[in-house]
Amino acid sequence: MAGEEQKKRKHTALHNSAVILLGTLLTVIIVLCIFIACEIRSMQSQIIVLQQEVISLGEQVAAEEKKQQAELVVENEKIQGAAEADSEEQASLDVDFLENQLELDYIEQDGGTWDENTGIRRVYLTFDDGPSTYTNEILDILNEYGVKATFFVVGKEGYTEEYQRIVEEGHTLGMHSFSHKYQEMYQSLDSYKEDLTKLHEFLYETTGVDSRIVRFPGGSSNKTSKVDMQELISYLTEENIVYYDWNVSSGDASNVYVSAQQIANNVLNNVWKYDSVIVLMHDSSAKYATVQALPTIIEKILESENTVLLPISEDTVPIQHIKAECQ
Numbered sequence: 001m002a003g004e005e006q007k008k009r010k011h012t013a014l015h016n017s018a019v020i021l022l023g024t025l026l027t028v029i030i031v032l033c034i035f036i037a038c039e040i041r042s043m044q045s046q047i048i049v050l051q052q053e054v055i056s057l058g059e060q061v062a063a064e065e066k067k068q069q070a071e072l073v074v075e076n077e078k079i080q081g082a083a084e085a086d087s088e089e090q091a092s093l094d095v096d097f098l099e100n101q102l103e104l105d106y107i108e109q110d111g112g113t114w115d116e117n118t119g120i121r122r123v124y125l126t127f128d129d130g131p132s133t134y135t136n137e138i139l140d141i142l143n144e145y146g147v148k149a150t151f152f153v154v155g156k157e158g159y160t161e162e163y164q165r166i167v168e169e170g171h172t173l174g175m176h177s178f179s180h181k182y183q184e185m186y187q188s189l190d191s192y193k194e195d196l197t198k199l200h201e202f203l204y205e206t207t208g209v210d211s212r213i214v215r216f217p218g219g220s221s222n223k224t225s226k227v228d229m230q231e232l233i234s235y236l237t238e239e240n241i242v243y244y245d246w247n248v249s250s251g252d253a254s255n256v257y258v259s260a261q262q263i264a265n266n267v268l269n270n271v272w273k274y275d276s277v278i279v280l281m282h283d284s285s286a287k288y289a290t291v292q293a294l295p296t297i298i299e300k301i302l303e304s305e306n307t308v309l310l311p312i313s314e315d316t317v318p319i320q321h322i323k324a325e326c327q
């Protein structure tokens with residue numbers, strides 16, 4: 001009996017141990033399962049966060065690309081616009097070039113006018129066809145050297161500050177032509193009057209300057225005008241307006257590329273021939289070489305003795321390719 005009792009107790013103890021062991025095992029398994037489940041959930045949420053980040057990154061890249069494309073379109077439009085403006089300007093400069101060339105021949109035949117008795121050489125730098133994208137740069141250079149010049153401008157919208165800066169910084173604001181379209185402005189006396197009056201009023205409204213000096217597009221000796229230049233000259237005389245041509249051309253209106261060095265040479269090789277020198281240059285978005293040549297031209301002129309750089313004023317004796325006929 002006792003043996004059986006002992007056997008039974010042993011069995012019970014064994015059973016209990018098995019239950020405890022099983023219970024412990026189950027607990028461990030459950031804990032492990034919970035831990036694994038938690039890990040999986042955390043990984044899933046991390047994956048979701050990562051996915052969202054990838055999506056938002058993709059959106060950012062797409063937005064950036066879109067922005068860059070839009071900027072590219074704007075840039076292309078700008079370039080196209082500038083090219084169109086340049087080709088328009090180039091067309092008028094080509095006409096200038098042909099006529100300036102005629103004028104250079106004329107001056108060379110005419111010979112110099114250097115008068116050794118005066119002792120002082122007066123040099124007047126003049127810029128036609130502005131304002132342009134380079135006006136500010138030209139003004140900066142003139143400012144740097146403390147030099148005043150003359151601008152024979154055309155009528156252009158969107159350059160109010162440039163017109164005003166020319167005046168505020170002490171340069172002379174002269175008239176060139178409102179439209180600078182030879183075929184229209186030189187059609188008749190009336191069309192010339194209309195063009196010049198429009199420019200005169202435009203400049204007066206923009207800067208307050210009542211300009212009384214003018215440069216004919218192509219010079220007074222141009223061969224394009226359909227109306228006799230003497231008629232236009234008589235009109236200017238009646239209006240108390242003086243026209244200024246030039247005796248030294250920088251050659252920057254050439255229809256082929258002219259380097260800054262060549263422009264500087266054209267001016268500096270000829271400036272010494274006269275005691276009163278009016279230099280023809282252009283303020284044009286198609287002619288950056290002029291801007292590049294300017295510091296050398298100014299430095300060499302300022303270096304030479306008895307030579308001054310001046311803006312054209314009422315006292316300036318005009319250089320005129322053709323003179324008014326006596327009446």
Ligand SMILES: [Zn+2]
Binds near residue numbers: 176180218
């Ligand atoms: Zn011109």
